[in-house]
Amino acid sequence: MTDTDRIMAEKVMGWKYFESITDFVDPSYCETKDGIHFTFIVYEHGWHPSTDISQAFEVVEKMRELPSEKRVSFFNALIHIVFKRLAPKVTVSYMVNNCDWFFNLKPEDICLAAEKGMEVKP
Numbered sequence: 131m132t133d134t135d136r137i138m139a140e141k142v143m144g145w146k147y148f149e150s151i152t153d154f155v156d157p158s159y160c161e162t163k164d165g166i167h168f169t170f171i172v173y174e175h176g177w178h179p180s181t182d183i184s185q186a187f188e189v190v191e192k193m194r195e196l197p198s199e200k201r202v203s204f205f206n207a208l209i210h211i212v213f214k215r216l217a218p219k220v221t222v223s224y225m226v227n228n229c230d231w232f233f234n235l236k237p238e239d240i241c242l243a244a245e246k247g248m249e250v251k252p
Contacts, residue, residue, distance in 0.1 A: 132178075134180040138244060180238050207242070
């Protein structure tokens with residue numbers, strides 16, 4: 131697991147890492163039954179949003195739930211990151227008026243933008 135993957139899990143998704151099981155657990159899915167504490171492991175085969183686009187889009191969905199300042203910062207950073215990579219093939223006005231640039235997203239673009247979005251204080 132990369133540092134980026136760990137940051138996405140802890141800061142964006144709100145998951146907790148447990149060394150004893152060497153995996154992330156979503157605290158909202160913990161429960162106690164008959165005095166036994168159960169936790170549900172987030173991903174059986176690991177959390178890698180920096181390389182897995184489907185997991186990266188889970189980060190996007192989580193960012194959409196955050197306060198507007200963080201959400202706006204995230205989407206602005208995402209546009210800037212993709213524009214920097216695609217320029218000079220596209221212009222800013224093209225990106226504002228068209229959504230097909232969205233299909234050029236890479237998992238690492240999403241993670242980097244999420245890190246920037248999380249830096250904003252609401």
